Amino acid sequence: DTAVSQTPKYLVTQMGNDKSIKCEQNLGHDTMYWYKQDSKKFLKIMFSYNNKELIINETVPNRFSPKSPDKAHLNLHINSLELGDSAVYFCASSRQGRAKAGELFFGEGSRLTVL
C-alpha cells in the first residue's frame, strides 16, 4: 500500500495548456505539501495545507492553484503552462504539531515536461 501516491507519474504537454496532478495520502496525516524539484535537484516548497486550509504559499505564480477537498487529498492545478514549469513535482505529508512536523513522507513525484 503506497503511503503517498500521486498521479500521473509522467506528463508531457504543450505550452499554454492546463494540467492537474493529484495526490492522496493514507497515513492519516493532517498536513500536505507540494514541492518542486528543478533540473539541478533543488527542492523548493510551493504550498502547504493543514486540515484543508492553506498555511504556506511560497511566492508561487497564481497560475498554480492547489485544492484540498479533504485532508487526505491535495491536488495541484496549473494554468497556461510555461517552459519553466518543467520539473518534478513532489507531494508530501506530515503529522501536525511541533514534533515530527519536519518528518515528511514524499510521493514518487510527477515529472512534468512542457514543450
Add this chain to the structure above:
Amino acid sequence: GQQLNQSPQSMFIQEGEDVSMNCTSSSIFNTWLWYKQDPGEGPVLLIALYKAGELTSNGRLTAQFGITRKDSFLNISASIPSDVGIYFCAGQNSGNTPLVFGKGTRLSVIA
C-alpha cells in the same frame, strides 16, 4: 530567506569506504533532518535531530545536530552500492515553518 550550504556537491567513493557530508547555515535551526533520494523516487527520511549536540544513528548512518544549531553532519560507514543517491539536509525553525533544503550531495559508490 534562509539558505543551507551543503557539501560536498558530489562524491565518488570505493565500496567499503566511510563517507562524511555536512550542512551549514548562517542562522539557527531547531530541527535538522537528513533525507535520501534514489533515482526516480521521492526523498526518504533517514534521520531527524531535535536537540543541539544530539548524535543519532540509524544502522550505518550517524548524524549530529551541531551545538551552535547552525550545522549538521551525516556519516555513512562501510558504504555499499545501494548507498548511491542524493542526500539532502534540511532545517526547520518550528512546526509551522517550511523545511529549508540543502542542494544535495550526490553519492556514487564504485564496487
